[in-house]
Amino acid sequence: MNQKNTDTEQICVPMTVDVPYRFAAGKYMARFLTELRDNGRFVGIKCPSCNRVQMPPRVVCAACHVKNDEWVELSSEGTMVGFTIMYLPLTDPTTGKPHEPPFVYGSVRLDGSDSTVEHMVNVEPDLDKVWVGMRMKVVLRDREERIGDLSDIIHFEPLPGQKRPQ
Amino acid sequence: MKRNVAIIGGGQTYHAARRHDVDQGEMVNEAVRAALKDAQMTMDDIDAVFLGNMEFFEGTHLTDCWLAGSAGAYGKPGMKITTGGTVGATIIGAGMHHIAAGLFDRVLCIGFEKQEEGDTGAILSGVAHPLYGRSMAGAAVGYFAMMGTSYMAAWGAKEEHAAMVAVKARQNARKNQYAHLKLDITIEDALNSRMLAYPVRMLDMCPASNGACAVILGDEKTAKDRCKKPVWIRAMDTAHNEQFEIDWRNVTLTKPIFSTACAARMYKRLGVDDPKKYFDVFEIYEPATWAEMVWYEDLGLCGRGEGFKLMEEGATAIDGPIPVNPSGGVLSTNCIGASAMLRVWEAALQIRGDAGGHQVPNEVNRALATAYGGTNWTVMTALSSSTED
Numbered sequence: 001m002n003q004k005n006t007d008t009e010q011i012c013v014p015m016t017v018d019v020p021y022r023f024a025a026g027k028y029m030a031r032f033l034t035e036l037r038d039n040g041r042f043v044g045i046k047c048p049s050c051n052r053v054q055m056p057p058r059v060v061c062a063a064c065h066v067k068n069d070e071w072v073e074l075s076s077e078g079t080m081v082g083f084t085i086m087y088l089p090l091t092d093p094t095t096g097k098p099h100e101p102p103f104v105y106g107s108v109r110l111d112g113s114d115s116t117v118e119h120m121v122n123v124e125p126d127l128d129k130v131w132v133g134m135r136m137k138v139v140l141r142d143r144e145e146r147i148g149d150l151s152d153i154i155h156f157e158p159l160p161g162q163k164r165p166q
Numbered sequence: 167m168k169r170n171v172a173i174i175g176g177g178q179t180y181h182a183a184r185r186h187d188v189d190q191g192e193m194v195n196e197a198v199r200a201a202l203k204d205a206q207m208t209m210d211d212i213d214a215v216f217l218g219n220m221e222f223f224e225g226t227h228l229t230d231c232w233l234a235g236s237a238g239a240y241g242k243p244g245m246k247i248t249t250g251g252t253v254g255a256t257i258i259g260a261g262m263h264h265i266a267a268g269l270f271d272r273v274l275c276i277g278f279e280k281q282e283e284g285d286t287g288a289i290l291s292g293v294a295h296p297l298y299g300r301s302m303a304g305a306a307v308g309y310f311a312m313m314g315t316s317y318m319a320a321w322g323a324k325e326e327h328a329a330m331v332a333v334k335a336r337q338n339a340r341k342n343q344y345a346h347l348k349l350d351i352t353i354e355d356a357l358n359s360r361m362l363a364y365p366v367r368m369l370d371m372c373p374a375s376n377g378a379c380a381v382i383l384g385d386e387k388t389a390k391d392r393c394k395k396p397v398w399i400r401a402m403d404t405a406h407n408e409q410f411e412i413d414w415r416n417v418t419l420t421k422p423i424f425s426t427a428c429a430a431r432m433y434k435r436l437g438v439d440d441p442k443k444y445f446d447v448f449e450i451y452e453p454a455t456w457a458e459m460v461w462y463e464d465l466g467l468c469g470r471g472e473g474f475k476l477m478e479e480g481a482t483a484i485d486g487p488i489p490v491n492p493s494g495g496v497l498s499t500n501c502i503g504a505s506a507m508l509r510v511w512e513a514a515l516q517i518r519g520d521a522g523g524h525q526v527p528n529e530v531n532r533a534l535a536t537a538y539g540g541t542n543w544t545v546m547t548a549l550s551s552s553t554e555d
Contacts, residue, residue: 023296084366087363088363105363106311107316118299
């Protein structure tokens with residue numbers, strides 16, 4: 001009989017925890033998401049004190065501690081402020097499926113906004129074809145496919161006719 | 167502060183990617199025993215136990231309850247603290263405040279993480295807003311990758327500068343017996359390591375470590391009566407960033423961000439004009455190479471856009487004029503719940519002159535430790551060998 005050495009045997013037990021959630025979007029985020037879903041528009045909120053436009057909209061301006069209540073329509077075009085070419089098959093926790101690498105992922109400041117939105121970028125994973133400062137536009141799903149979630153954005157796409165600055 | 171507070175002992179485990187030989191309690195107990203031995207104390211001397219980790223990284227909650235035995239907390243007052251990457255420093259802050267306020271005289275602080283036991287990537291996605299970022303989460307790697315491209319575009323830094331940080335950290339770690347990644351690497355090795363998310367390569371990122379740190383804090387009387395080398399906590403500050411507003415993309419702006427605001431407040435309290443002259447060593451929380459260079463700027467060690475030049479000059483080397491992370495830092499050891507406490511403890515060891523192989527050659531009387539985590543917030547701790555400054 002195979003005698004186990006109880007001093008050195010190390011036991012590790014694999015486990016999976018499945019935790020469902022419900023998340024209340026709240027008044028401000030709900031309006032942002034319904035505008036995106038129903039009208040294909042991005043809306044931000046302007047601080048009455050410092051005038052910065054925040055997206056996603058939220059109830060108070062953190063810097064000024066005043067209630068935000070002026071809604072602003074934003075452009076669906078903007079400027080890339082940071083990006084990465086991702087080589088890891090990161091799992092989308094909302095679907096459980098991995099994003100297939102390599103893909104470009106970026107942070108874009110929409111015109112009229114002081115904040116940014118992050119999403120997939122539809123360019124080849126090639127440093128000659130993507131750079132900080134690149135002008136981008138949002139590509140949304142068709143109206144009937146939109147559900148009121150950031151996944152309603154398919155990706156960002158570079159505006160045509162741009163050259164990488166030297 | 168109403169009462170002075172000192173670090174009167176501490177200890178850490180050896181850090182590694184695998185610790186199947188111990189369960190969480192056994193691992194925590196290693197650090198607790200080391201700290202008690204260092205302070206020449208027993209659990210009977212301890213008034214309260216504060217413990218924390220990154221919530222759910224090990225798939226378990228209420229770690230304060232079921233680790234009560236191995237933490238030494240059984241029958242004692244205590245609390246669990248969970249503030250993400252900053253937690254280790256927050257625990258020390260909570261312990262310090264309780265002592266300063268006169269509620270306790272001696273507090274045992276414990277930070278730990280067994281990263282291998284859970285899915286840290288999945289748990290970290292919970293840091294993102296569920297409707298604005300979770301589905302797109304690029305995890306910590308994607309975040310620091312965008313920091314890298316943004317930083318390079320803003321200031322003209324190159325990937326080579328990040329590689330210099332990677333080399334400094336791992337070469338320093340080789341001198342630290344407790345560090346996880348003790349790698350004899352060159353800049354070429356760093357630049358040739360596997361790309362994870364451009365421009366962040368394997369050697370640009372911290373490892374996922376298992377380990378624990380324990381620090382014992384005492385009031386002035388205990389410190390002076392019982393401790394040969396007390397290290398005084400002279401100031402501590404913390405600052406949050408606004409959710410959704412990622413500061414590093416605004417590095418060209420002059421508006422205060424979490425880390426600069428926190429440092430400025432603390433420097434003002436301590437009367438610090440030039441932090442690189444005031445402090446003799448820095449232990450900063452740099453989960454990625456790019457974060458280290460941004461920290462130099464946020465802490466005022468150089469001007470905006472000059473962090474990579476400081477790296478290039480070798481100013482922050484272990485024997486340089488501004489030693490940063492002689493321990494090897496988070497880039498070499500990241501047991502998240504312990505990482506921020508390790509920054510404080512390593513800073514204390516430098517002041518005591520007890521850092522061993524990675525002791526900086528210049529005399530150390532003052533040290534600054536930073537923490538970093540969540541949706542961008544920091545806890546900073548200033549330590550001194552004296553209560554007079």
